[in-house]
Amino acid sequence: MFNTSQRELLRVISESGPLSRTDLAAAIGLSKAAMSGIARELIDRGVLHETETVYGQGRPSVLLDLKPECAFFIGISLLEDPAPMILSDLNGNIIARQQLPHSRDPKVIANAIAYGLPEILKGHPQASSKLAGIGVALSGFVDEKQATCVQSTLLGWQDVPLAEFIRQASGVDTFIENDAKAVAVSEKLFGIARDVPNFSIVSLGDGIGCAHVIDGRLYRGNHGGAGEIAHATIEPGGAPCRCGKRGCLDTIASMTAIKEMARAAGLKCTSLSELEEEASLGTAEAIAIIHKAGAAIGLAISHLIQMNDPGMILVTHVEGSFEGLFGTVVQQAVEANVLPRYAGQTPIRTRRVDSDVWARGAASIAAHNFLIGPNIS
Amino acid sequence: MFNTSQRELLRVISESGPLSRTDLAAAIGLSKAAMSGIARELIDRGVLHETETVYGQGRPSVLLDLKPECAFFIGISLLEDPAPMILSDLNGNIIARQQLPHSRDPKVIANAIAYGLPEILKGHPQASSKLAGIGVALSGFVDEKQATCVQSTLLGWQDVPLAEFIRQASGVDTFIENDAKAVAVSEKLFGIARDVPNFSIVSLGDGIGCAHVIDGRLYRGNHGGAGEIAHATIEPGGAPCRCGKRGCLDTIASMTAIKEMARAAGLKCTSLSELEEEASLGTAEAIAIIHKAGAAIGLAISHLIQMNDPGMILVTHVEGSFEGLFGTVVQQAVEANVLPRYAGQTPIRTRRVDSDVWARGAASIAAHNFLIGPNIS
DNA sequence: GACAATAAGTTCACAAAATGAACCAATCAA
DNA sequence: TTGATTGGTTCATTTTGTGAACTTATTGTC
Structure with missing residues (x-):
């Protein structure tokens, strides 16, 4: 599909946004001459297009950018039920939406996807001919080939070769990934972290997820377990966790844990927002819970900063x-737990996630494989 | 010096040990034809040599290995005083030793190195003509070009362009690196971690150091601060640390802290070994101190495992x-603080360091630059 | 002991990818 | 208007790698 230099070019543009041929040549380390040819071919193939013209001294430079409609991707989130399925372009824009019928059977899911495919592509002829891959996000462990779900408590799966099932049912290249890792890739390709080579994402929800992008690539760890901070011991000897240990971050700071603590304290809050409201009224228990959970997350993030x-x-x-x-x-x-030298040196950005985030993250896994190649060395 | 394919070949051999031309071709992703030429050139240049012949079915394969004497490196450890300076070959073997006169003045150190260079090379004519670089290990922060010491409390330095000083004084390419990071590279190139693409090193000494190798490369972090676990908060609200925070790992588990705790408990132990001895006699205070320090290190390592x-x-x-x-x-x-699923999955190896480790680590930084190129993307 | 089977490694004509130098193009500044 | 400046193209040449056929050195088998 793309050779090494072309891939490199796509990666640079996807990181830095539109660039002139000359800048691209410098960024990739090629001559202007080589760049000229590569750009021409990718423009002819409809992958790149010329956008802005930038005037300065000398001949103005013409910026090249990826054509968002040069490839399309399907993203499916198995975190919700029914599972949302989206059609996305190369910018992460969502072109179409659908829902998969409820199921936890891998083969049923694969068939449902294959069945839904023509449906979601209907009315988007471009996308049909340029569909480049399917991505699936799920809660659990995934192997390094992004093909098999090694284990998922939520789905009750063990060594399920889901990617292969979907590939066979749909005929489209498929990759699966853990939810937090998918969102990390999504932020790297489409989001706020495009030009940040090293960053980590911490996702707070019913559970706590985390993933690292290192040197511009998703770092999966030796067993695909990088980022499993939910079960880092934050409060030695603390409350028992469903994992079998005690004092895991998950037992203190996940939304599930927060709600449980609120319930145990006799508060009628069913969400963090309600707890916040209660705290703003001065309710000591609510304030204490928020402090405990927040301090735990903060401590875990400080470890992350110190470590990586x-x-x-x-x-x-x-x-x-x-x-x-x-x-x-x-x-x-x-701030309190980071080496004072580093305090404030690591920007912490927050993002409220809507229900599209997981499906878009899933699509980004497919986009990553299209743009940069498989996530293996 | 070396082109991309040659570099890749050197990296593969340095990771996997001697390989046949055919295996190398497969590992690098080149044709046998291309491999044939590359191998011939590197053998002619004295970088590779044929070692063992392996018999199987068909024509036997001839293994190629790096010639240890194809390049030599100087390693200097500024962690001890006087600073040891060694001459090492490409296998990390120490060929010659010397000591630098005491000083903390960067320019004086640079001149001392330049002055000592002919001395340490004397009697090693091969090394003189094939000296490929100088590496310096120090306690402190180093910039991403491995050229400037951004800060070192031990040496009292701030933004000292040591590499440039040494380069100018000696005429030899020079790189500097943090002590723990240097040892990590040394273990990757010369030691037990040769074939492990992702590992971390935790160094216990007067202070606590840590460094990560990710995808076969030293991961330095965004500000060169990856691995600074010494000041991770392990005991919230614990003893004050010289860094300004409280409960840092450093205040609980560094040798300095352990000795201090022993002193405070009225024990006459001046080393961990003595404390161990005391504990084996059943002295409760000694046992308690060892437990506290060991648990803290273990907890920190568990965080490392969960995180990365x-x-x-x-x-x-x-x-x-x-x-x-x-x-x-x-x-x-x-084991107690790692997700049960992962318990025992991450081998923990230990290594007693002698005083050569730092200097050899320093040399390995130069070797890394020779073999694999600068540690920047 | 001859001879297939097998696998390693080489050779060579060719193709692909990149380069350097010269050149054309489009602007600004004087 | 003209020169300086920078972006981008062209093209002959060099570098790097390939595929297929070939040579080489062994084991296993009849």
């Missing part, structure tokens, strides 16, 4: 209100 | 006795 020195931390949160007390506590806990 | 899922953890320790109670406690603490 990322260029950015991106916190995604389902239930909003990170601007309130909870967010403040997290920020303070990070 | 390395293929191996290598613990280097200055004061031996990791086989005793301390080592056991560390191992237990790791």
Whole structure:
């Protein structure tokens, strides 16, 4: 599909945005002459197009950008039920939406996807001919080939070769990935982290997820377990966790844990926002819970910073209100536990996730394979 | 010096040991034809040589290995005073030793190195003509070009362009690196981690160091601060640390801290070995101190495993006795705080360091630049 | 002991990818 | 208007790699 230099070019543009031929040549380390040919071919093939003309001294430069409609991807999130399925272009724009019928049987899911494919592509002839891949996001462990779900508690799966099932049913190249890792890739390709080579994402939801992008690539770890901070021990000897240990971050700071603590304290809050509201009224228990959870997350993030020195931390949160007390506590806990030399040196950005995030993340896994090649060395 | 394919070949051999031309071709992704030419050139240049002949079915294969004497490196450790300076070959073998006169003035050090160079090379004519670089290990932060010491408390330095000073004084290419990071590279090139693409090293000494190798390359972090676990908060609200925070790992588990705790408990132990001995006699305070320190290290390592899922953890320790109670406690603490699914999945190897380790680590930084190119993307 | 079977490694004509140098193109500044 | 400046193209040449046929050195088998 693409050779090494072409891939490199796509990667650079996808990171840095539109660039002139000369800048691209410099960024990739090729001569202007070579660049000229590569650009021409990719323009002819409809992958690149000329956008802005930038005037300065000398001949103006013509910026080249990826054509968003040069490839399309299907993204499916198995985190919700029914599972949303989206059609996305190369910019992460969602072109069409659909829902898969409820099921946890891998083969049924694969067939449902194959069945839904013509449906979601209907009315998008371009996308039909340029469909480049399917991505699936799920909660659980995935092997390094992004093909098999090694284990998923939520789905009750063990060593399920889902990618192969879908590939066979649909005839389209398919990759699966853990939810947090998919969102990390999505932010790298489509989002706020495009030009950040090293960053980590921390996702707060019913559970806590985390993933690292290192040197511009998703770092999966030796067993695909990089980023499993949910079960890092934050409170030695603390509350028992469903994993069998005690004091895991998950037992203190996941939304499930927060709600449980609120219930145990006799508060009638069913969400973090409600708890925030209660805290703003001065309810001591609510404040204490928010402090405990926020401090735990902050401590975990501080460990992340000390350990890996990322260029950015991106916190995604389902239930909003990170601007309130909870967010403040997290920020303070990070600052308090990071080497003073580094305090404030690692930007922490937050993002409220909507239900599209997972499906778009899934699509980005397919886009990553299209643009940069498989995530293996 | 070397082109891309040649570099790749050197990297593969340095990772996997001697390989046949056919295996090399497959590993690098080149044709046998291309491999044939590359091997011939590198053999002619004295970089590779044929070693063993392996008999199987068909024509036997001839293994190619790096010639250790194809390049030599100088390694200097500024962690000790006087600073040891070694001459090493491409296998990390130490060919000659010397000591630099005491100084903390960068220019004086640079001149001392230049002055000592002919001395240490004397009697090694091969090394003189094939000296490929100088590496310096120091305690502190180093910039991503491995040229400037951004800050070193131990040396009292701030933004010292040491590499440039040495380069000018000696005329030899020079790179500097943090001590733990240098040892990590050394273990990757010369040591136990040769064939492990992802691993972390934890060095226990007067202070606590840590470094990560990811995808076969040293991962330095966004500000060169990856691996600074010494100041991760392990005991919130614990003892004040010289860094300004409280409860840092450094205040609980560094040799300095352990000795201080022993002193405070009224024990006359001046080393971990002595403390181990005391503990084996049943002295409760000694046992408590070892437990506290070991549990802290174990907890930190468990965070490392959960966060990054390395293929191996290598613990280097200055004061031996990791086989005793301390080592056991560390191992237990790791197992207890790691997701049960992963328990025992991450091998923890230990290595007692002698005083050569830092200097050899320093030399390995130069060797890395020779073999694999600069540690920047 | 001859001879297939097998696999390693080489040779060579050719193709692909990149380069350097010269050149054309489009602007600004004087 | 003209020169300086920078972006981009062309083309002959060099570098790098390939595929297929071939040579080489062994084991296994009849």
